[in-house]
Amino acid sequence: MTIGIKGAPNVHSLKQCVPVTFNYDVHFTQGLFELDNPLFAQVLTCEENSPKKVLAVIDAGLLQHQPRLLEKLAAYAEFYRDALIFVQQPAIVPGGEAAKNNPQLVTQLHQTIDCAGLCRHSYILAIGGGAVLDMAGYAAAIAHRGIRLIRVPTTVLAQNDSGVGVKNGINAFGKKNFLGTFAPPYAVLNDLDFLATLDDRDWRSGIAEAVKVALIKDADFFNFITKHAAKIAKRDMQAMQELIYRCAQLHLGHIATSGDPFEKGSSRPLDFGHWAAHKLEQLTNYNLRHGEAVAIGIALDSTYSYLIGLLTKSDWQQILDTLKALGFSLYVPELATHLHQLEHPNCLFRGLREFQEHLGGELTLMLLEKIGKGVEVHHVDLLVYENAIALLKQHHDNGE
Amino acid sequence: MTIGIKGAPNVHSLKQCVPVTFNYDVHFTQGLFELDNPLFAQVLTCEENSPKKVLAVIDAGLLQHQPRLLEKLAAYAEFYRDALIFVQQPAIVPGGEAAKNNPQLVTQLHQTIDCAGLCRHSYILAIGGGAVLDMAGYAAAIAHRGIRLIRVPTTVLAQNDSGVGVKNGINAFGKKNFLGTFAPPYAVLNDLDFLATLDDRDWRSGIAEAVKVALIKDADFFNFITKHAAKIAKRDMQAMQELIYRCAQLHLGHIATSGDPFEKGSSRPLDFGHWAAHKLEQLTNYNLRHGEAVAIGIALDSTYSYLIGLLTKSDWQQILDTLKALGFSLYVPELATHLHQLEHPNCLFRGLREFQEHLGGELTLMLLEKIGKGVEVHHVDLLVYENAIALLKQHHDNGE
Numbered sequence: 195m196t197i198g199i200k201g202a203p204n205v206h207s208l209k210q211c212v213p214v215t216f217n218y219d220v221h222f223t224q225g226l227f228e229l230d231n232p233l234f235a236q237v238l239t240c241e242e243n244s245p246k247k248v249l250a251v252i253d254a255g256l257l258q259h260q261p262r263l264l265e266k267l268a269a270y271a272e273f274y275r276d277a278l279i280f281v282q283q284p285a286i287v288p289g290g291e292a293a294k295n296n297p298q299l300v301t302q303l304h305q306t307i308d309c310a311g312l313c314r315h316s317y318i319l320a321i322g323g324g325a326v327l328d329m330a331g332y333a334a335a336i337a338h339r340g341i342r343l344i345r346v347p348t349t350v351l352a353q354n355d356s357g358v359g360v361k362n363g364i365n366a367f368g369k370k371n372f373l374g375t376f377a378p379p380y381a382v383l384n385d386l387d388f389l390a391t392l393d394d395r396d397w398r399s400g401i402a403e404a405v406k407v408a409l410i411k412d413a414d415f416f417n418f419i420t421k422h423a424a425k426i427a428k429r430d431m432q433a434m435q436e437l438i439y440r441c442a443q444l445h446l447g448h449i450a451t452s453g454d455p456f457e458k459g460s461s462r463p464l465d466f467g468h469w470a471a472h473k474l475e476q477l478t479n480y481n482l483r484h485g486e487a488v489a490i491g492i493a494l495d496s497t498y499s500y501l502i503g504l505l506t507k508s509d510w511q512q513i514l515d516t517l518k519a520l521g522f523s524l525y526v527p528e529l530a531t532h533l534h535q536l537e538h539p540n541c542l543f544r545g546l547r548e549f550q551e552h553l554g555g556e557l558t559l560m561l562l563e564k565i566g567k568g569v570e571v572h573h574v575d576l577l578v579y580e581n582a583i584a585l586l587k588q589h590h591d592n593g594e
Numbered sequence: 595m596t597i598g599i600k601g602a603p604n605v606h607s608l609k610q611c612v613p614v615t616f617n618y619d620v621h622f623t624q625g626l627f628e629l630d631n632p633l634f635a636q637v638l639t640c641e642e643n644s645p646k647k648v649l650a651v652i653d654a655g656l657l658q659h660q661p662r663l664l665e666k667l668a669a670y671a672e673f674y675r676d677a678l679i680f681v682q683q684p685a686i687v688p689g690g691e692a693a694k695n696n697p698q699l700v701t702q703l704h705q706t707i708d709c710a711g712l713c714r715h716s717y718i719l720a721i722g723g724g725a726v727l728d729m730a731g732y733a734a735a736i737a738h739r740g741i742r743l744i745r746v747p748t749t750v751l752a753q754n755d756s757g758v759g760v761k762n763g764i765n766a767f768g769k770k771n772f773l774g775t776f777a778p779p780y781a782v783l784n785d786l787d788f789l790a791t792l793d794d795r796d797w798r799s800g801i802a803e804a805v806k807v808a809l810i811k812d813a814d815f816f817n818f819i820t821k822h823a824a825k826i827a828k829r830d831m832q833a834m835q836e837l838i839y840r841c842a843q844l845h846l847g848h849i850a851t852s853g854d855p856f857e858k859g860s861s862r863p864l865d866f867g868h869w870a871a872h873k874l875e876q877l878t879n880y881n882l883r884h885g886e887a888v889a890i891g892i893a894l895d896s897t898y899s900y901l902i903g904l905l906t907k908s909d910w911q912q913i914l915d916t917l918k919a920l921g922f923s924l925y926v927p928e929l930a931t932h933l934h935q936l937e938h939p940n941c942l943f944r945g946l947r948e949f950q951e952h953l954g955g956e957l958t959l960m961l962l963e964k965i966g967k968g969v970e971v972h973h974v975d976l977l978v979y980e981n982a983i984a985l986l987k988q989h990h991d992n993g994e
Contacts, residue, residue: 207622210850213614213850215611217611222606313950313952338772338953339763339856340776369708373736375777450613456739551711552714555715
């Protein structure tokens with residue numbers, strides 16, 4: 195078949211189209227590793243009724259709060275021995291961003307995968323916060339071109355956002371997620387009980403992603419958050435359960451129907467507020483939690499949206515008030531350091547370029563035209579951003 | 595929504611379905627980097643008319659045969675400067691399996707990608723044999739979760755098989771492709787002219803994959819190969835052009851329509867003859883070319899198919915005669931070393947387990963029931979394989 199390559203008469207071409215469908219279930223449960231909860235065992239044996247090889251990778255931070263977890267896992271495996279075998283002792287890895295900053299952890303997991311003879315039909319069971327899930331997911335995705343990954347997200351952030359998505363990754367060259375792949379999990383098991391032992395910062399942090407997705411997609415959900423903000427901040431478990439479920443649902447729906455789940459284009463609506471957040475995490479040496487940084491990023495981009503006349507004042511105030519009622523601080527000095535030195539590595543505005551570079555193509559930022567409706571722009575005015583930062587500082591200083 | 599997890603009353607679940615479609619064109623041309631051939635420039639600018647950032651990765655082995663290639667690339671980029679910019683000097687990497695055995699090469703490419711600010715809409719242009727394409731493709735796939743890859747396969751093997759497929763990878767822990775991903779390329783540019791300077795072994799080697807796919811899928815194509823075997827062996831370019839086109843077409847068709855392009859199941863029909871081939875490459879310290887090993891693997895599994903009464907004697911003889919007419923040797927001593935020591939790392943039969951482990955799940959081998967039709971089996975008889983090896987040795991010793 196000859197196709198229309200102009201001026202290249204001797205070109206023959208074959209057009210290839212490869213359709214791939216990824217299916218996975220996100221389960222919401224409690225007491226995941228209690229013996230009377232067969233969910234995990236049933237997920238493993240849903241295709242075939244023989245014991246599956248499983249390597250557990252566990253967030254060290256989680257173990258501090260759940261000291262009996264290893265025992266429980268061993269008892270679970272013993273009780274459900276027709277469904278699973280832990281091939282090795284669980285790999286305990288540092289929690290938080292440290293998991294993504296040490297490439298040796300990936301190498302060590304690969305050594306274990308090799309020694310234990312795990313194959314593409316074996317399972318990595320990753321239990322922990324988003325960073326551990328990202329690292330373990332990356333290790334799983336590139337071993338044998340993909341070992342099955344079961345995610346057990348144990349933070350709010352991971353249960354309602356990163357843990358239900360299709361990405362993994364580690365940091366390299368000082369850049370977030372420089373290495374990674376798009377690789378949907380085999381299944382996600384969300385256990386509400388893990389949230390009870392989170393410290394307050396981690397409890398709060400994950401709520402920022404719910405605020406984000408509500409703001410760009412679902413005014414009704416945002417009003418739910420506004421209404422229950424004080425309750426959620428005081429760790430009301432029922433309100434949190436609904437928040438997580440609705441947030442996960444919105445994220446999953448976006449991934450399934452956006453038409454670009456593997457982000458081949460330049461648009462990434464779910465990254466509202468994230469260009470500044472990513473940079474602030476780095477500028478604060480990751481002393482800010484991801485969600486804390488996202489809350490500031492949301493406040494900043496909402497304020498920018500308001501200042502350019504896109505968003506009404508009342509919507510803007512509701513957003514800032516809700517974030518504050520949830521307990522977020524909306525200003526850090528790193529927002530303003532080196533703001534006029536655009537080439538300085540610690541200038542916030544370099545985050546715009548890094549954001550564009552990671553995703554590729556044209557700069558594409560999500561702003562807000564009203565609560566529940568985002569709009570994409572390709573150019574921004576840095577002077578207006580400066581004013582937005584000044585406004586957030588003023589709010590902060592006045593304790594508004 | 596509550597789903598039917600038996601005995602787990604408090605489970606709510608969200609079912610996620612992520613459809614992803616990968617499109618890419620495989621172009622067949624000549625004089626790819628001649629100034630009067632706009633194909634490459636047009637492929638880069640088909641979406642958007644601005645100069646694209648490109649990092650070239652070139653097989654050092656190729657440069658020995660094509661000493662003017664670097665000059666030609668530079669001239670092409672100058673002439674088509676509205677379409678492309680080479681962001682750095684091309685990365686020259688060792689050809690052959692060495693490219694896949696040195697993880698530092700991947701790291702170095704990532705450093706270059708970082709320094710040059712390549713993004714997901716930039717391009718890696720990988721020029722070389724299958725191993726270089728595999729390594730560069732892996733580096734591209736995991737940087738920023740996937741930089742666009744344009745493959746320029748320069749060997750018969752890469753043009754008709756690996757270069758048109760959806761896999762990449764490097765070796766680790768002494769295992770082929772231990773690390774890798776499924777990642778379709780952005781485009782494939784096959785230039786027939788590169789084949790003119792291949793040495794005889796590389797010319798011949800790639801033909802084995804055409805024999806393989808013909809045997810399991812297309813009797814008419816196999817008869818074409820039988821009929822033109824002597825001509826092809828004598829480097830008739832027109833016969834080779836047809837062989838490559840038909841072989842690539844069969845591979846692409848299989849990937850697009852098999853229903854399992856990312857090999858989530860245990861079946862891999864295109865790996866007919868490959869379990870022994872992979873092991874033989876390792877046992878000969880990669881002194882055997884992949885295609886040479888595949889030819890032996892095909893001979894072995896065809897002989898096994900004949901010995902168990904699946905394949906007729908005349909079909910079996912046609913297969914062996916064709917392989918020999920193409921110039922392949924069908925026996926190496928490594929087939930028989932340590933054959934009775936099943937736990938010895940150099941026992942050929944360990945290749946069965948390693949094959950199963952890489953793919954996962956149940957052992958699934960392709961055998962032949964007639965020329966043009968493969969059939970999958972899940973059990974093999976090692977004694978019959980011993981007889982098959984003995985028969986190949988006898989054939990070889992008698993110069994049949």
